[in-house]
Amino acid sequence: MAGGQHDEQLFAELRAVATATLAAQLRRHELDAAVLSGLTPLAPGQKLVGRARTLRYLPFREDLAAAKGMGVQRSLIESLAPGDVLVIEARGVTDAGTIGDISALRARERGAAGIVTDGALRDAAVIASFGLPVYFSGTNPAQPSRRHVPFESDVAVACAGVLVEPGDVLVGDDDGVVLLPAAAAAAIAADALAQEEEERFVAARVAEGESLLGLFPMGPEWRARYEASKERPPAR
Amino acid sequence: MAGGQHDEQLFAELRAVATATLAAQLRRHELDAAVLSGLTPLAPGQKLVGRARTLRYLPFREDLAAAKGMGVQRSLIESLAPGDVLVIEARGVTDAGTIGDISALRARERGAAGIVTDGALRDAAVIASFGLPVYFSGTNPAQPSRRHVPFESDVAVACAGVLVEPGDVLVGDDDGVVLLPAAAAAAIAADALAQEEEERFVAARVAEGESLLGLFPMGPEWRARYEASKERPPAR
Amino acid sequence: MAGGQHDEQLFAELRAVATATLAAQLRRHELDAAVLSGLTPLAPGQKLVGRARTLRYLPFREDLAAAKGMGVQRSLIESLAPGDVLVIEARGVTDAGTIGDISALRARERGAAGIVTDGALRDAAVIASFGLPVYFSGTNPAQPSRRHVPFESDVAVACAGVLVEPGDVLVGDDDGVVLLPAAAAAAIAADALAQEEEERFVAARVAEGESLLGLFPMGPEWRARYEASKERPPAR
Amino acid sequence: MAGGQHDEQLFAELRAVATATLAAQLRRHELDAAVLSGLTPLAPGQKLVGRARTLRYLPFREDLAAAKGMGVQRSLIESLAPGDVLVIEARGVTDAGTIGDISALRARERGAAGIVTDGALRDAAVIASFGLPVYFSGTNPAQPSRRHVPFESDVAVACAGVLVEPGDVLVGDDDGVVLLPAAAAAAIAADALAQEEEERFVAARVAEGESLLGLFPMGPEWRARYEASKERPPAR
């Protein structure tokens, strides 16, 4: 799905850029529908970078309770590899959990890069102690089966309003989570790095008291100064 | 998925019972999670009975637009057989359509028993003229792809809060839609018919001015009279 | 709670005025918080006038299922008198019913003036055939106990955002439902009748092509003409 | 804002096409954000075509009640010309009205083509009797000032999720309302007429039992037959 070494460099670049910058580049690349909405980070300052491994929940139905269930979730977790992000489609339902502390701990032990669920967490405080980046829509002590059950894994899902396919790259920070389609991730990362370099220059000027006009976005005069500055070490 | 002759009798029975009665029987059979919520009938007085053929929408994503789309929906519609109900999972999104007049017309021509979508209809007035039972969450003139695309068919879906598998029986009237799991449909239908017979007796008594106490639900005295009445033609 | 003869005249007056006019008078009487919101009439053109008899639902809880339930609702219905309006607090929950056809039929037989529920109806089509004014928040075939149970009757309730006490007067038409506190009902009705007489005059002038300016609300010139007109038969 | 004669032809064309067709053409013209959402037609089968005249409501504030209010609305209504559509931004608030029967009657007398409000109607049943196309988000008997007041007119507004400028063309039918930017209206109308002609041909074939495959959308074979058919009178 992605070569280890290749991913290593891509992920390092993505760890250095904000989701807001990536979202701006997604819009410039005409990929507007790749910003997830309504998710909360479990801890401030966490940074998520990895590739999607997906899990689809469906509503609980009494007559199907025996056939499907947490086994699907456990099998997926046991198959996680380093850098994988567990992405759960829970249809925004937050009055029952989707994942709890033991499963999250096992995911971390398998090297998972993080968890994204548009449903609820159980044992949120314990999970927070694991240091694993987690994004979610709510917390609730109830077992998943009160409302829904894991149904299938490694299929395309809808999470927080975005179609996520296994292998898509996910990046999260305090603003939320964005998706980079596997094929476009490297190009978007490169453009985002360039944008951030520019914005560091801009922010430094603003911190010195400069006006936004002509500076943000950069007009020709500031761009010339910026280009000149690049031959020297960055201002911030 | 279901034998024609067997279905014929089952469907005839189901056409004779209200969804409220079926929902009561579902609860007695411990199948509470089989009542769909939030759907509107396209026309008053319509009656839907058939077996689910499912279609799963996922959010639109610019980079995947070429690979998937309305072709999935068209192929499913072309495969519909008499008695099939097209069931669409649209995640409750109603600011873009899921199905329009030409597709609905073709579904009717193929003998479809009806359409259930938890998304929006386009061309609602034209579809209403087809006489096909349709249940939906809203109307909207926008093309599906403004928000989402048909992604796969004949898989388990979540529609209006209920897990629907291909082959499950769906029954709809002005109150909404209920699902009967394929395996339990015949037993529930039989119990519902018996309940409706009883309730016709009860309603006739209430119309004559009798009190609900001891009558609804029936106590021993009224039950005896009811049993006796069954040897004569029904009161209503 | 209210004298029969007194009510008869009051109710006759209220049947002649629109809820929009009553709501305007409620605002003038500084009773803004008496307009219910989010209710749908079961049939167009119906007119509800009567006094509240209240029923409070609470969420279903498995361990209390035996102790409370539909018996509370049946007893209340059996105690309804002509002119009573059954008012149900269902906390806006619409994925289970609150009242079905047999109970509604019995309410009509007892002389009830109508039903107002901020929950769901079951057997909506059958109830519509009874000719009883009904206002509701949704339809759903599921039995009440899937979500909640009748808990107590003839207590203050919150229905559609408004505190309703037994004996309060309720008036409904296609716009929705308003409450008149028992003590203020007669005064508001009188003012509303006067307002409607004025507005019939205004509407007749508008239909003749007059401008709203100076006419709606009436300035001194139009008021003089209006006062003069009252000595002749009304224009509409 | 638009020449009378020019508008006459444009409006005639638009009266002949469905909003679903216009929405499809808007998407093809890369104008996706012009389909209003969540509006209900006051009467089935009505057709709205006209140019926007806008009214912006803002939340009620006690200390500003004297300065602004219904006078803004009345003045706008008195300035309506034939073909104008009154478009109200009410921020989706439906627990107080925005327009009632007398104002709507005057709008009709001034020749207004219709009313679009993302707030509530008062006197909905009376307004329905006027035969004026009206789209709205709810009904409520309460006076506007319970929640908000007309603040200014003929400015850009947000209605039902869409930016509407005075002079934009609005078209509504049972599916809802779409906006055609003034500059693009004629081109979109022409393309929509062509699409509808094609779809009438397609629908006729579907009604004769043809498969959707190769027909909808038309492949080369069906297109050839369609082009040939255009020399003869249409099939429907």
Add this chain to the structure above:
Amino acid sequence: MAGGQHDEQLFAELRAVATATLAAQLRRHELDAAVLSGLTPLAPGQKLVGRARTLRYLPFREDLAAAKGMGVQRSLIESLAPGDVLVIEARGVTDAGTIGDISALRARERGAAGIVTDGALRDAAVIASFGLPVYFSGTNPAQPSRRHVPFESDVAVACAGVLVEPGDVLVGDDDGVVLLPAAAAAAIAADALAQEEEERFVAARVAEGESLLGLFPMGPEWRARYEASKERPPAR
């Protein structure tokens, strides 16, 4: 309602278990409808254990403002005993407060175990400084009477979707709040303690790198090892 000494032991046990574990045991005891939803803890790491004392708010109505109000709330607070939890039904309304700093301070002085409101807090920052466990649906500076008033106390209420009776046991942590019916509390607590002991063993194995398969839930092999381990001190 509960003996002091008996409660002391029960509460000590409940302080040692997570709400997620209690919710699992509630489900096993077929008490699914006892998990409150949508509440936020005022401070991370707090633990709530106590018995419900209930307060029911109803919507504000101008003509009833003099008769009822904050006096009901003050009297209830003055009657709180050590271990009592103040539970407020506010119908999910969060644009006005339900309780502020002085009332909360008095509740703490009376020995209250905590506060649970499905409405809003006022003076949230000051209340947080009291060290009292509080669960709520929002914060808002507005006085309660802007929207609603305390109406009666020590009655059954609906809070955060759950029927709460005076004397029911409430337990809260970072995941939210669960209710244990008075009659079942001791049995559920005992089962929860046993489950937590097991899960500590499981978590320790997962932390050592064991797979979830056969371990969570425990299969026969791991169960044997677990039973053996119980003769030695726990692994965590």
Add this chain to the structure above:
Amino acid sequence: MAGGQHDEQLFAELRAVATATLAAQLRRHELDAAVLSGLTPLAPGQKLVGRARTLRYLPFREDLAAAKGMGVQRSLIESLAPGDVLVIEARGVTDAGTIGDISALRARERGAAGIVTDGALRDAAVIASFGLPVYFSGTNPAQPSRRHVPFESDVAVACAGVLVEPGDVLVGDDDGVVLLPAAAAAAIAADALAQEEEERFVAARVAEGESLLGLFPMGPEWRARYEASKERPPAR
């Protein structure tokens, strides 16, 4: 719009009072509709006091993208003066940003007192590091234009349910934000200071174990003691 020196004293007073106290005084001054709802503070313990400078967003429309946009926002930010609060009407839309780190930094450099948006923040973590009081409805990495654009500035707006005019005074703390109309701000501030002095006395008594009855609100006995206490230094 407000004299510097005059503002200095007013702002100092307002920094000393809680929003809950101001909201109580607003209600006493019959200004109920001035409490904003649904906003979250970016950092706990922050205090916002300043005068509104307003910005109105409208939905994005492809054909108008060139004409309007971020330039309106930048110009407004460049015109901010010390004590100004940037107030953004974003119609509650939180799946795209309204303001990011560079604009917020420039606002701080211009001396802005804070930012209030009923839309989303981008770069929330960076903005939090600026120490500028910010209130918002959500975070989202997407650029504003994914959903809406700045359209005009220094006009009346609707923010978080309240009409805000340029020059109105805004005060925020952990409970949320209240508005003081420019004309009434000084009187309300004075009354709030008096109320807080009283409440400090009350809180001190409650902390000493006194009952709320007769104390909160103060009856004649406690009032006499309070008046006496004012000749000595305050109890807290």
